[in-house]
Amino acid sequence: MQLKFETLDYQSDAVEAVVRLFEGEPNHTQLFELNAAGASPIVANRLHLVRDEIGKNLNAVQRDFRLPETPIGEHGLNFSVEMETGTGKTYVYLRTVFELNKRYGWKKFVIVVPSVAIREGVVQSIRAMRPHFQTAFDHPVFQSAVYSSDRLNTLRNFAANNHIEILIMNIDAFKKDDNVINRVNESGDAPIEWISGTNPIVVIDEPQNMETELAKQAIDALHPLFVLRYSATHKNPYHKIYSLNPIEAYNKKLVKQIEVEPVLAKNDVNGAYVALKEFVSGKKKLAAKVEIHVADKKETKKKTVSVSSGDDLFDKSGGNESYRHGFIINGLNAEMGEMALSGGQIITLGESDDLIRDEVMKKQIECTIKEHLAKEKRLKPRGIKVLSLFFIDKVANYRNGGKFARWFEEIYRRETGENSDGVHDGYFSQDKDTSGKTKADEDTYDLIMRDKEKLLSFDSPLRFIFSHSALKEGWDNPNVFQICTLNETRSPIKKRQEIGRGLRLAVNQQGERVRDEGVNILTVIPNESYESFATNLQKEYEDECGIKFCNGGVKEKAKRTRQTFRKGFTLDPVFLEIWQRLQHKTRYSVQFSRDELIQTASKAVHGMPTIDKPKITVQKAAIHQTQTDGIWGEERNSWAEQADIEWDIPDVLGEIQKKTRLTRQTLFEIVQQSGRAGDIADNPQRFVDLVSEKIQTALHGLMIEGIEYFRLSENGEYAQSLARWQELEEIGAEFFMNEYTFKVNQNDGNKQEKTIFADYIPLDSNTEKRFAQDCESHEDVQLYFKLPDWFKIPTPIGNYNPDWAVVMRNRERIFFVAETKNTGKGIQDGVSEKQLSLKEQQKIVCARKHFEVFDGIEYRVVQKLNEL
Structure with a gap:
């Protein structure tokens, strides 16, 4: 398959915004030829236009695109283009390279990237777009190369060749003094001078990842003619000249529309659940944040608490009896990512012993497969291959018969009647659990990038992809229609990263972009509610893009x-x-009989609604986004299933006694007379919470009836x-x-x-x-x-x-x-x-x-x- 490309109006605007900055600059094509014929082997870019004239052009562009005007001296020759993920940012800056060459004759370009993932994405894009640009710009001669410290001849060719040269460099390869490119050789020169001597036009992809002083100095060392910065989330928008924010892209249907299908556990507060969230380094001793079941006056909830060695989770849980024995913190080990408990348990960072969590993740896989198969049935006749992406946090849960692979194969066989061989696979670094920063990750990313077209073709049976390293910027595929987050703890992934891997509009088997709204729907299967998903996404838009919502959306902060x-x-x-009349204090006394309390309370407990067993619920909601009303979910469907789990029964009367402070005998008579003791096995902790609430309500009613001040x-x-x-x-x-x-x-x-x-x-x-x-x-x-x-x-x-x-x-x-x-x-x-x-x-x-x-x-x- 060969991907086909077209230039859309908004992309042309983004290209033109850059080109217009240099109106009045002569075309340097002939000048390059003269330089090449001289004594110097370096063919360099030249800029004749004075800064004041560039500043006037800059402000004219900013006015036309309704952006804040900035004086040229404020940021120098640094210019920012803001484009939402999935709208063709890489295409835009590559097309800009050819337009700048056509208009002004500039030939030397360096694309600086922050990671291997983005580097390989750029390489793949250049390869895929080469035929398109050859046709659009009358077959220009151009060369592209990736800088590598063991191929320094690439730099000489970059400097000497008299045609378009594109050099792709990872910032880590040249930002330190001891990098090979910065070392002075026997002739007294450093290899980086082959680049800096050309005064290249520097394109920075995802510049928010290169804002350290070291990175800035490295960019300056390239002696750029000027710098173009492209991102969806600029940390510092130097001279912003074009903006297409996520709300605009979403509402103009330039990216997929989003729906969420969260899978959640309800009433899952039984047992001694412990999840190690993170370690916190203090001045005196190491601490950790742990999520447990905390019992307060009203109910038991999951809550994150801070702990150190020697702390007892029984105390931290508000005296929850499930933690009475064996839950003292015996040791914390940040290097190993472990917490040891006195009962012999070792809790690993990111893991939990939540009994219902496996059931939730299994249901997430089921929902993803069902959604995938439904879309496949609808889209395959139109020549569109459907892909699903699973984000996982531990490779061991997939490789070598891990639970995710087992569950997938079992559910796929049940839903299709077919074997799942070949339809699912994982992209991991040599099957090791890595963080995305090692040489092994390069192998992973190479495979992902080089197989993009293969994944889009019906010739490849692979349709379900399990990954963890691909969470970062730089990897996406236009035909990802489902994204499922499988984490043993709540997802730490940013919503923009999560949806960004599948925002691009789909392509068919001819490599053509499909712009049908009914096709381009991304379904996210997260482990949080759709309300929470929408709220977090909106907050990220505010924090990362500076988007201000008004009216029903985000209100101005209280002053x-x-x-x-x-x-x-x-x-x-x-x-x-x-005030002399009001200022006196009072005390009160109450009178009521024990028999009256037992009668009233047992009647209230008897009339309680059915105590729900722990359930797994699935919702489906469309996500709406507007500049005025913010981001919100509109529920379209929901259903629930009971989780078939057997719980250890705690001391129910003892737990109710803590909340009500009544005697065990009184509580025994209330529960016995209510006829509801049989509900305990369904959900013991919810029984404790609800019965305590009913008894307290009855108690308070009697107290208030007999109160005297x-x-x-x-x-x-x-x-x-x-x-x-x-x-x-x-x-x-x-x-x-x-x-x-x-x-x-x-x-x-x-x-x-x-x-x-x-x-x-x-x-x-x-x-x-x-x-x-x-x-x-x-x-x-x-x-x-x-x-x-x-x-x-x-x-x-x-x-x-x-x-x-x-x-x-x-x-x-x-x-x-x-x-x-x-x-x-x-x-x-x-x-x-x-x-x-x-x-x-x-x-x-x-x-x-x-x-x-x-x-x-x-x-x-x-x-x-x-x-x-």
Whole structure:
């Protein structure tokens, strides 16, 4: 198969953006011939145009493409082209080489790359595009070569030849003094001078990987005529002259559309799960981050905790009984990537003993195969070969009968009735688990790059590719339609890297690009929810591309602001009068019977919904991207299957006792009378969490029904409270301004100052903001203020902080504490408290009983001021 290429409008724009920088420069073709005939064997590029003229051209190009104008002196002759992955960046800069030669006669070009993967991609691109450029530019003579320290004659040919010369160099080959190319030989010269003497035009592919001082010095040592920088993610966009960002490319259908089909585990919080995430070097001792099942007051969740040698995971887990024996950290070994536990277990970095994780990865492989076969059935008649790519983090899980290979063969045979020989293979470095930086990786990348057309052909049976080194920039294939992330821990791969391997538009067996939207859909099968996938992708666009989303997408970050208070408000008689009534603290007592608790709680437990067994869920969602609304997923389908796993049963009553603090006998009677003890085996940890929640709800309900408040003595309480106000009056308080922040009316000398705040009141809702506005304008309001977060009322379900203190005067002065809520329009005006959450309702009940022991304070739950 021979790939066919075409020049698209946006690609022509990117080429023209560079060419226009040098309008006014003469064509140097004849000049090169004269130089070649002289004494010097070097044929060099020359630039006659002065910098000021190039600067004018630069700003004209930037204006035409609506990019920020930059003065030429700011970055010198460094120019940046931003193009999203999969839109033909390599094609664009190679075409630019031929256009610059055609317009201005320049002949010497060096392409600098950061890795072997990208180098081999460039070599493959030049080979594949040679016939296209020969036709497009009337058969120019050109030579391309890869620099190698054992073939220095290549440099002499590069310097002396009088036609287009393209030299491809890895930055690591010439950025250090001891590189062969930089060593001075017997004649007193260094090989790099053969390049620098030509004043080459330097093209940097993925320049964000070459921003160190050493790399910059190495580029300068080439004595470039000018530097062109091409990337989808510029770290420093020197003189940006063209931009095609990922959102534009996606919405113009220049790349595949994306859908995600995440496979997730639900309710998988049983057992002593341990995953070693990373090591953290400290000043005194080595630490590590470990993910475990942590039990809090409400439920058990997966959570990452920091540990050092000697720590007990039982303590770190909140006393989760699964970790009581054998889970003390006996040792950490960062070099080996291991953590030793007192029970004899050795946990390896990146691994976990999560019982359900294997089931999730097996389901991911199944979903990938099914999706692949469905697309294959639809696209093969159109001459389009479908490829699927699996990202794995351990070669051992695939090679030599590893579990991924076994699962794949089993599922493929089940789905097709055929043997899987030849349809799947792995691209690894001599079957060793490497990080992508060794000589062995070069062998891997050579194979990947040189077989791209073969992979696209029906002549090759290979359709499913397992890899780990190919995660970096530089490897992709236009017919990758499925990407599956198989990691024993949650994927650490960036979303842009993940989708970038399959974004290119598909090609058919004639090597022609297929632009049908119904064909170009990339399905990603990740190990995270589609909401998380979309959120992370959006964050990467913001961080790496500087894209700003607005409206429903990314809101402007809240601004940190200082709130100031009205000077002298603590001496205001009206403030003092209401504060003297409010400042007293209370305690409460409760009364209920044990029998009543058992009856109420067992009834609540009996009425619980069915306790779900651990499940594996599969969702399918389309990913949408716009500059205004950001990136989000739209769910199209979902289904779930139960995971058939047997769990060790913990001490259920003991675990519930920790959460409720009731006696084992009482808990035994509640569970027995509920008739739900049989649910324990289905999901023991969820049983503990849900039963504890129901018992606590019943307990709190009884406590609140029988609650009684008592005022505490006034010993020093008032002075202490007033001191806190005086501190705020003096120094103010920091807060984050948002759309609900209320700006207090400035005192014009005639208007009464109605609040203790001088400028802003931090608020959390439109209801609160409307309430503040009404207080400010209402004639009867003498004083209003938001109660501080340290003003708390104790309740059995946690402290309660009311919203407002209001002093109104008509015929007499009335003191209110107001809680503002909005439950929507009901049968009559006001708040329908039954629509509030149970916890809110219970705190309101407590607040009413609390304020009953205060003289002259009216507690109300309202939506608007006029309800007072």
